[in-house]
Amino acid sequence: MKNIILVGKPNSGKSLLFNQLTGLRQKVANFPGVTVELKRGKFEQFELIDFPGTYSLNSLSRDEELAVQKLHEAMHSDDTSLIVCNLDATRLERSLVFGLQVRDLARAHNKGLIFALNMIDEVQRFGHNIDTEELSRDLGCAVYALSAKTLIGLHEFKLALIKAGQSPEDYIPLANEQSDSPVLEISRGLSKRYGIQADVVLKRQNSIDDFLLNNIWGGIIFLSLMFLLFQSIFSWATPLMDAVEAVIGEGAAIATGLLPAGVVNDFVADALFGGVGSFLVFVPQIMVLTLIIGLLEDSGYLARAALICHKPLSYFGLSGRSFIPYLSGHACAIPAIMAARTIESPRKRLITMMTIPLMSCSARLPVYALLIAVLVPDIRYAGGLLNLQGITFFGLYLFGIVTALTVSIVLNKLTSLNKDMPEMPFILELPTYRLPHWKPLIHRVLTSAKQFIKRAAPIIFMVSVVIWFLGYFPQNGELQSSYLAMLGHWIEPIFQPLGLDWRYGVAILVSFLAREVFVGALGTLFGIEGADENIAGLAENIQADGLALGAGIGLMLFYVVALQCVATVATIKGETGSRRIAWGLFVGYGLLAYCLAFAAAQLF
Amino acid sequence: MTLWEVRNKQSAHIESVDPTLLPAVFQRLNEMGFAAGQLIRCLRRSPMKGPLVLQLGDTVYSLEQSIASRINVHPA
Ligand SMILES: Nc1nc2c(ncn2[C@@H]2O[C@H](COP(=O)(O)OP(=O)(O)O)[C@@H](O)[C@H]2O)c(=O)[nH]1
Numbered sequence: 200m201k202n203i204i205l206v207g208k209p210n211s212g213k214s215l216l217f218n219q220l221t222g223l224r225q226k227v228a229n230f231p232g233v234t235v236e237l238k239r240g241k242f243e244q245f246e247l248i249d250f251p252g253t254y255s256l257n258s259l260s261r262d263e264e265l266a267v268q269k270l271h272e273a274m275h276s277d278d279t280s281l282i283v284c285n286l287d288a289t290r291l292e293r294s295l296v297f298g299l300q301v302r303d304l305a306r307a308h309n310k311g312l313i314f315a316l317n318m319i320d321e322v323q324r325f326g327h328n329i330d331t332e333e334l335s336r337d338l339g340c341a342v343y344a345l346s347a348k349t350l351i352g353l354h355e356f357k358l359a360l361i362k363a364g365q366s367p368e369d370y371i372p373l374a375n376e377q378s379d380s381p382v383l384e385i386s387r388g389l390s391k392r393y394g395i396q397a398d399v400v401l402k403r404q405n406s407i408d409d410f411l412l413n414n415i416w417g418g419i420i421f422l423s424l425m426f427l428l429f430q431s432i433f434s435w436a437t438p439l440m441d442a443v444e445a446v447i448g449e450g451a452a453i454a455t456g457l458l459p460a461g462v463v464n465d466f467v468a469d470a471l472f473g474g475v476g477s478f479l480v481f482v483p484q485i486m487v488l489t490l491i492i493g494l495l496e497d498s499g500y501l502a503r504a505a506l507i508c509h510k511p512l513s514y515f516g517l518s519g520r521s522f523i524p525y526l527s528g529h530a531c532a533i534p535a536i537m538a539a540r541t542i543e544s545p546r547k548r549l550i551t552m553m554t555i556p557l558m559s560c561s562a563r564l565p566v567y568a569l570l571i572a573v574l575v576p577d578i579r580y581a582g583g584l585l586n587l588q589g590i591t592f593f594g595l596y597l598f599g600i601v602t603a604l605t606v607s608i609v610l611n612k613l614t615s616l617n618k619d620m621p622e623m624p625f626i627l628e629l630p631t632y633r634l635p636h637w638k639p640l641i642h643r644v645l646t647s648a649k650q651f652i653k654r655a656a657p658i659i660f661m662v663s664v665v666i667w668f669l670g671y672f673p674q675n676g677e678l679q680s681s682y683l684a685m686l687g688h689w690i691e692p693i694f695q696p697l698g699l700d701w702r703y704g705v706a707i708l709v710s711f712l713a714r715e716v717f718v719g720a721l722g723t724l725f726g727i728e729g730a731d732e733n734i735a736g737l738a739e740n741i742q743a744d745g746l747a748l749g750a751g752i753g754l755m756l757f758y759v760v761a762l763q764c765v766a767t768v769a770t771i772k773g774e775t776g777s778r779r780i781a782w783g784l785f786v787g788y789g790l791l792a793y794c795l796a797f798a799a800a801q802l803f
Numbered sequence: 804m805t806l807w808e809v810r811n812k813q814s815a816h817i818e819s820v821d822p823t824l825l826p827a828v829f830q831r832l833n834e835m836g837f838a839a840g841q842l843i844r845c846l847r848r849s850p851m852k853g854p855l856v857l858q859l860g861d862t863v864y865s866l867e868q869s870i871a872s873r874i875n876v877h878p879a
Contacts, residue, residue, distance in 0.1 A: 254831075
């Protein structure tokens with residue numbers, strides 16, 4: 200099949216164009232070697248590949264380096280028939296610098312090239328028009344004006360794309376008299392001739408910045424946004440979580456009602472509904488978190504947040520760019536560690552990667568939520584806007600962040616990691632503020648839920664089944680005299696100083712596979728014990744069973760700090776190329792977590 | 804004077820970019836439009852010597868002190 204590749208600057212509307220062309224029927228593929236995420240989708244008879252956005256073909260950071268390398272590989276491949284270069288029509292000068300580099304590359308490799316002049320709706324809103332025919336003559340390539348948002352010109356563009364895909368040789372950029380002048384000069388000349396005046400376009404952006412980046416307000420708004428983010432995970436998701444819990448409860452009641460009493464019935468109730476079901480309840484929270492991060496990202500606020508954070512983070516040996524991986528680390532550490540590639544400075548990048556695992560990822564959410572439900576009463580303040588559980592939740596997240604910053608300082612002061620590499624400065628482009636398009640956002644939220652379930656469900660299922668068998672036999676449902684209890688008592692001395700009995704010990708140990716397993720494992724264990732009671736409401740079961748406050752707090756702190764995720768260790772090893780760093784972190788954070796839990800159990 | 808010394812809401816023309824910068828950084832600055840004769844306008848100074856925000860051509864950039872102090876300008 201013939202490939203069409205899509206390139207462009209970040210924030211130029213490339214992803215939305217890709218979505219419009221492929222209709223969201225896409226898959227993210229990891230390519231061999233170092234993973235670079237390339238989205239692939241079908242457009243008519245072609246395969247459309249979305250390359251990561253880069254500002255230039257002369258790379259500065261690791262992510263650009265990898266993307267440019269992939270682009271060069273694609274240029275040498277016979278499968279690549281055509282390149283589509285996405286331009287931001289509101290910022291012609293800046294987009295064309297990259298566009299002209301791509302044009303030269305396409306010409307050098309005899310590949311066809313089409314320019315998609317995106318965001319034309321905004322240009323038109325300012326009452327401006329761009330003569331694409333003239334521009335296309337000046338560029339020596341086809342240019343189509345369109346808007347991926349309002350869909351103006353999209354139909355014509357699709358027709359042209361099909362035609363170009365069939366005969367790409369007609370679209371190889373033509374040489375013209377000015378092709379030898381420096382890229383910057385040409386793009387400046389062209390944007391003067393065709394583009395819209397910079398001050399007109401930037402007026403709204405700059406006046407919003409006057410507010411959001413204000414020396415006093417800026418910081419307050421930033422902190423409030425972060426606080427609201429974490430509050431909303433709790434308060435917005437609650438109705439959805441209740442709904443999921445009700446459905447699972449109903450399902451369990453129906454299933455156990457249909458099955459005759461006995462081993463099979465117990466298995467379905469304890470392992471399936473108690474184990475797997477108790478973790479499904481937390482999927483809505485993951486969706487809310489993804490939604491908010493997506494909103495911040497698409498609106499253009501994240502770049503401002505990086506700017507606001509740069510100076511404060513630099514005291515800890517980090518960069519303002521560390522903020523984005525840190526934030527997305529609250530959804531999952533793995534993409535966050537990859538996102539650290541955008542940090543130009545090798546040393547700051549490494550320190551960022553090493554501390555990302557301390558961000559409370561969504562896998563910890565079920566654990567926190569369960570323990571908070573057990574330990575913290577549901578008290579509301581300020582008319583229900585704030586609640587104590589939400590605040591505790593925020594406190595746990597904050598604890599992770601503070602620990603990460605402390606570890607960063609220590610690493611920065613005491614180690615010489617990557618100190619021999621050249622230090623790169625902080626240079627940031629501030630994109631225009633935009634209202635995000637809801638469709639890709641919803642798609643992203645659903646994908647995050649799907650991926651979370653797909654990744655966690657099989658392992659939780661297996662662990663639940665194994666634990667159930669070990670916990671149920673040999674005396675059918677007598678947990679305290681089961682095989683598991685024998686094993687558990689053997690490891691109990693490790694967890695005794697933390698004030699936890701063997702059931703928690705088992706759940707902690709198995710959760711080194713993946714943290715969410717903790718909830719499933721406890722769900723199964725308590726399910727076996729409370730055989731004839733209701734299965735739903737693991738939190739109430741634990742409350743009834745009794746969990747000491749100190750031990751509970753210790754458990755929470757343990758889960759904030761411990762690096763219980765095999766996939767994260769593997770990713771750190773892949774990105775740093777160092778097994779020592781990866782396993783060193785695993786052991787180091789494990790010991791620190793244990794000490795903290797011990798201290799909490801003694802203090803409270 | 805250097806770009807770092809430009810005050811809030813003031814404009815300046817770029818004179819030169821320190822050629823001893825890392826070649827990759829030098830080239831990137833050039834592609835971003837930091838070239839002799841270009842007009843920049845300082846939009847904002849952050850507290851505690853944080854990055855400055857400036858407009859150059861059709862784009863708004865943020866640069867930290869270590870880089871802004873190596874770009875020479877004269878007031879417009
Ligand atoms: N007005 C307008 N907004 C757009 C258009 N295309 C994309 N956007 C918005 O611009 C922002 C950045 O778009 P995105 O596709 O994520 O850019 P990318 O970083 O180049 O992939 C999003 O908020 C989009 O909704 C367009 O044609 N017109």
